[in-house]
Amino acid sequence: MDKFAIRGGNALRGSIPISGSKNSSLPILAATLLTGERCVLHGVPDLSDIRTMLDILRYLGAEVSFSPGTVIVEARKIAWEAPYDLVRRMRASVCVLGPLLARCGRTKVSLPGGCVIGDRPIDLHLRGLEALGSRITLSKGYVVAEAPGLVGSRLSLRGPHGSTVLGTANVMMAACLARGTTIIEHAASEPEVGDLATFLRSMGARIRGEGTGLLEIEGIDRLHGAEHTVISDRIEAGTFAVAAAITRGDLLLEEAPVEQMQSTLSALREAGVSVEAEKSGLRISAKAPLRPFQLRTSTYPGFPTDMQAQFCALAATVPGRSKITDDIFPNRFMHISELKRMGACVDLSENVALIDGVARLSGAPVMASDLRASAALVLAGLQAENTTIVNRVYHIDRGYERIDAKLRAVGADVERQRVSS
Numbered sequence: 076m077d078k079f080a081i082r083g084g085n086a087l088r089g090s091i092p093i094s095g096s097k098n099s100s101l102p103i104l105a106a107t108l109l110t111g112e113r114c115v116l117h118g119v120p121d122l123s124d125i126r127t128m129l130d131i132l133r134y135l136g137a138e139v140s141f142s143p144g145t146v147i148v149e150a151r152k153i154a155w156e157a158p159y160d161l162v163r164r165m166r167a168s169v170c171v172l173g174p175l176l177a178r179c180g181r182t183k184v185s186l187p188g189g190c191v192i193g194d195r196p197i198d199l200h201l202r203g204l205e206a207l208g209s210r211i212t213l214s215k216g217y218v219v220a221e222a223p224g225l226v227g228s229r230l231s232l233r234g235p236h237g238s239t240v241l242g243t244a245n246v247m248m249a250a251c252l253a254r255g256t257t258i259i260e261h262a263a264s265e266p267e268v269g270d271l272a273t274f275l276r277s278m279g280a281r282i283r284g285e286g287t288g289l290l291e292i293e294g295i296d297r298l299h300g301a302e303h304t305v306i307s308d309r310i311e312a313g314t315f316a317v318a319a320a321i322t323r324g325d326l327l328l329e330e331a332p333v334e335q336m337q338s339t340l341s342a343l344r345e346a347g348v349s350v351e352a353e354k355s356g357l358r359i360s361a362k363a364p365l366r367p368f369q370l371r372t373s374t375y376p377g378f379p380t381d382m383q384a385q386f387c388a389l390a391a392t393v394p395g396r397s398k399i400t401d402d403i404f405p406n407r408f409m410h411i412s413e414l415k416r417m418g419a420c421v422d423l424s425e426n427v428a429l430i431d432g433v434a435r436l437s438g439a440p441v442m443a444s445d446l447r448a449s450a451a452l453v454l455a456g457l458q459a460e461n462t463t464i465v466n467r468v469y470h471i472d473r474g475y476e477r478i479d480a481k482l483r484a485v486g487a488d489v490e491r492q493r494v495s496s
């Protein structure tokens with residue numbers, strides 16, 4: 076269990092290369108189960124979540140290799156059951172459900188359960204798969220699904236807060252091998268769903284409409300192997316953009332997916348941060364004083380819930396009152412109590428945080444509770460006086476490739492310390 080020691084106060088300057096997207100890579104890796112042929116994926120980040128997904132693919136019988144950036148998967152013969160011990164390690168593993176059902180005609184996948192960011196239901200995934208003709212039962216913590224032949228259908232994935240990202244991925248993957256045409260209304264339009272559609276098309280799938288909320292999938296008998304490069308990680312890029320802002324620094328984020336970051340960039344501009352698209356990426360620079368801002372998370376192209384915690388850290392350092400509301404995961408505020416231990420002034424009521432910025436946070440030992448909360452604590456530590464110790468950084472290693480090395484390369488004083496358990 077590593078921890079980070081961060082001595083804050085350095086304005087970050089230089090360039091940071093942005094890695095491939097975790098949230099794109101995970102469903103795309105699951106999609107390789109749809110064919111027995113070889114799939115080659117480039118730009119896959121080296122993260123613990125990715126290694127967990129590769130373990131799941133191996134457990135299911137696929138041959139997998141991972142050399143820097145490139146994963147090769149060949150799932151000639153596969154098992155149809157994904158057990159609790161593997162699935163519980165990462166919620167995104169639920170997206171093997173659609174591919175296993177489509178390829179094997181039946182599957183048994185452990186229910187992922189909730190997590191520290193709140194309840195994480197999968198009722199919409201199951202409703203969508205049922206609409207394609209599968210019979211689903213829940214038994215002893217597992218989803219058991221059977222469908223000797225999936226059949227295309229018209230269905231809606233509208234949930235209480237809009238659509239579902241992994242639900243859309245699951246139903247879209249299953250529909251690729253269904254008989255006939257599937258229309259998904261209220262499909263998620265997140266770029267990661269678009270990237271999955273691009274990969275599936277390169278496997279021979281017939282998909283139209285990604286990004287529009289209305290997906291049309293014409294089922295075919297079999298998919299073939301393919302080669303694909305995953306898109307850049309808009310959340311990693313957004314996190315480093317906040318690192319530039321919170322240290323009042325100047326960073327070039329190489330290969331940042333500018334088009335997909337518009338709501339994050341608008342929030343930065345509202346705070347008075349300078350944002351400029353350049354040929355090789357995105358330049359973010361900030362000078363004191365910044366301005367307070369308001370934001371509310373929503374589905375794409377709205378402000379991403381995965382950036383909410385990082386903006387809480389930024390707001391804690393901006394004079395005046397900022398207001399941050401999370402409508403997607405109303406309980407995703409575990410970082411607030413830790414930020415308060417660093418001197419942040421926050422009034423949290425249900426899913427709304429009112430944050431009164433202070434000139435300087437103060438370093439303290441803090442505990443990372445989940446992936447983006449950990450990122451927020453690292454960002455706070457970069458601005459704080461003295462030393463911040465962020466414990467349990469295995470959370471951050473789930474989603475940020477070599478974050479400590481990338482930050483050090485632009486002037487941050489961050490040291491990874493090994494803690495023997």
Ligand SMILES: CC(=O)N[C@H]1[C@@H](OP(=O)(O)OP(=O)(O)OC[C@H]2O[C@@H](n3ccc(=O)[nH]c3=O)[C@H](O)[C@@H]2O)O[C@H](CO)[C@@H](O)[C@@H]1O
Pocket residue numbers: 098194195196197198199200201234235236237238239240241242265373374375379380381402403404
């Ligand atoms: C829309 C959205 O921002 N999705 C985020 C969500 O994806 P993830 O796929 O994990 O979550 P969903 O997109 O499915 O959830 C969106 C909303 O729908 C609700 N819901 C979801 C599925 C379901 O079957 N029933 C249901 O009610 C959820 O409680 C949530 O309020 O978390 C990921 C990790 O933080 C982010 O990368 C995604 O961008």
Ligand SMILES: C=C(OP(=O)(O)O)C(=O)O
Pocket residue numbers: 098165166167190192381446447474
């Ligand atoms: C919370 C995240 O991932 P997961 O859905 O795998 O928990 C995330 O990417 O911010």
